[in-house]
Amino acid sequence: MTKALLLIANGSEEIEFVTPYDVFVRAGIQAVSAGVELTEHWAVASRGVKIVPDTTVQELPPVDALAEEYDILVLPGGAPGAKTFCGSEKVKEILRAFYGKEGKIVGTICAASTAIKAAGLHYSKSLTSHPSVKDELTSDYEYKEDRIVVDGNLVSSRGPGTALLFALTIVEKALGAEKRKEVEGPMVLSSVL
Template sequence: MPKVLILVADGSEEIEFVTPYDVFTRAGFEVVSAGVELKENYAHMTRNIRIIPDFPSLLSLGQQALHEQHDILVLPGGGPGAKTFATSAPVLDLINAFRDAGKYVAAICAGTTALVAAQKKHGGEKGRVTSHPSVRAEVETKGGWEYSEERVVIDRNLITSRGPGTALLFALTIVEALAGREKRDKVALPMIVAETL
């Protein structure tokens, strides 16, 4: 069973956190969320919803290397939350560890900026990605990454997507990457997912 680690910070986007978490659970994945630099025991999201992560911080997950315990790291967007990820040394180190181990890293919306920041800090390959249009210059012009306007982009072990309206497609794409097309279809069918998202 695939194991997923989703990060959340104050200012993360609700839909981009909850939708993947829900879809992965429906797929039977083991899903764990961890807070990053939270001011309280919950994340105060962009639309004032409060979400309590499974673990209040990355440190509370224990000392074992997280990239060895999980198959994918997922970063939701939301401008303030993404900025927290992109300026957090533990998050940037974690992204690098997943990438070095050949594990998947997925980011949606402004969350892609954390991939750019991790690559600037640690080096390594840049890839073809997408993001919310508001951070395109940060990713493409300043970061030097190849940019696409596709709703979801898969480039080797990087999966990126554009924003709240693509969160369901993003999540289903991750299910397919980790468990195959049959599992994706099995999850999508009872959800009455439109043929075009």
């Protein structure tokens, strides 16, 4: 079974966390969430919603084992959460273990794309992010303003309004176009996202 690890911190964007989690489960992907540097058993997301993750990054197996166990790694945006990811050595180790590894997918959305740079990862040539952090990325990457940018095993996206397209793109990359269509149907997805 395909497995996805979704990270969350205080200040992560609710839509960008919950939407991929939901879409992955609909696609038959086992989704596991891990809190990063939480002071309580929950994360207080950017709009005040409390989300209880399945585990914490401290409780996860060693990084090498993670990269073997999980197929997908997702970092949601939200400026405060993204800053936590960028400052976490554990998150940067996890990113380095997944990024550029054959058969693995790394998804970053909104301000979380800055964690790619913070981890010192420059394998991908292009990515996107929320416009508010564009200037932090343009000198190191070919910055695109597309809603979704796929470069190798990195899928990056712009923000809350692109979260559903982001999640479906990851499903398609992991499981194929037919699985994406199968997930879209019952969701009564509009032809224009």
